[in-house]
Amino acid sequence: MTIRQLILIGFMGTGKTTIGSAIAERTGWDQVDIDHQIAEAVGKEIREIFAEEGEDAFRALESQVLEHVLASPVSQIVTTGGGVVTRPCNVEIMKQRGLTVALTAEPETIIDRLRADTSRPLLAGDMERNVRRLMEERAGLYDFAPVRLSTDGKSVEEIVDELWAHPVFQRFLAEND
Numbered sequence: 001m002t003i004r005q006l007i008l009i010g011f012m013g014t015g016k017t018t019i020g021s022a023i024a025e026r027t028g029w030d031q032v033d034i035d036h037q038i039a040e041a042v043g044k045e046i047r048e049i050f051a052e053e054g055e056d057a058f059r060a061l062e063s064q065v066l067e068h069v070l071a072s073p074v075s076q077i078v079t080t081g082g083g084v085v086t087r088p089c090n091v092e093i094m095k096q097r098g099l100t101v102a103l104t105a106e107p108e109t110i111i112d113r114l115r116a117d118t119s120r121p122l123l124a125g126d127m128e129r130n131v132r133r134l135m136e137e138r139a140g141l142y143d144f145a146p147v148r149l150s151t152d153g154k155s156v157e158e159i160v161d162e163l164w165a166h167p168v169f170q171r172f173l174a175e176n177d
């Protein structure tokens with residue numbers, strides 16, 4: 001049996017953490033959320049790590065935790081933070097260790113979903129402007145994923161159904177049977 005991991009990537013608010021939980025329920029696999037693991041390891045919220053130690057320190061932790069989690073010899077769903085793709089070493093390890101699925105959404109959808117959110121430090125202040133700026137800065141960085149799913153106007157269940165029907169995902173499931 002080949003053990004491979006399903007890795008969800010995508011911009012903030014595309015629904016990685018939420019969709020990851022729904023896939024975990026359907027597959028019975030564990031979900032490991034990188035942000036959650038970082039917060040647990042450091043004993044601080046993500047926004048506190050950014051405020052007290054800065055983004056570079058957060059990125060270093062993120063790379064360490066990603067490498068550690070993807071080294072586990074188990075089938076699992078790994079949900080990443082939107083900025084994980086900004087480090088080429090993270091992209092390399094994700095390409096090697098599993099099937100990566102990119103969730104996408106239009107900026108308007110993300111702005112709607114995150115309007116009341118205060119947990120994402122990179123969006124603090126003018127959230128709408130920050131979403132558009134960061135999406136432009138990161139354009140193309142999520143494109144290495146062999147599976148891309150648009151989440152605009154879809155329920156969590158519809159997105160999981162669409163993933164299920166995808167031939168690449170079906171092959172992935174068969175290999176992990």
Ligand SMILES: Nc1ncnc2c1ncn2[C@@H]1O[C@H](COP(=O)(O)OP(=O)(O)O)[C@@H](O)[C@H]1O
Pocket residue numbers: 010011012013014015016017018019113114151154155156159
């Ligand atoms: N398909 C969806 N439709 C509507 N709201 C969604 C959907 N997916 C996620 N959300 C909501 O968007 C917000 C961000 O979702 P989250 O899973 O934390 O995204 P990410 O981990 O990609 O940043 C949450 O409030 C979540 O409930």
Ligand SMILES: O=C(O)C1=C[C@@H](OP(=O)(O)O)[C@@H](O)[C@H](O)C1
Pocket residue numbers: 010011012013016017035046080081082083084119120121122
């Ligand atoms: O895009 C980013 O740089 C970030 C995304 C966040 O995760 P989500 O994508 O789950 O919101 C979290 O890792 C941190 O706030 C930084």
Ligand SMILES: [Mg+2]
Pocket residue numbers: 016017018035079080081
């Ligand atoms: Mg998340």
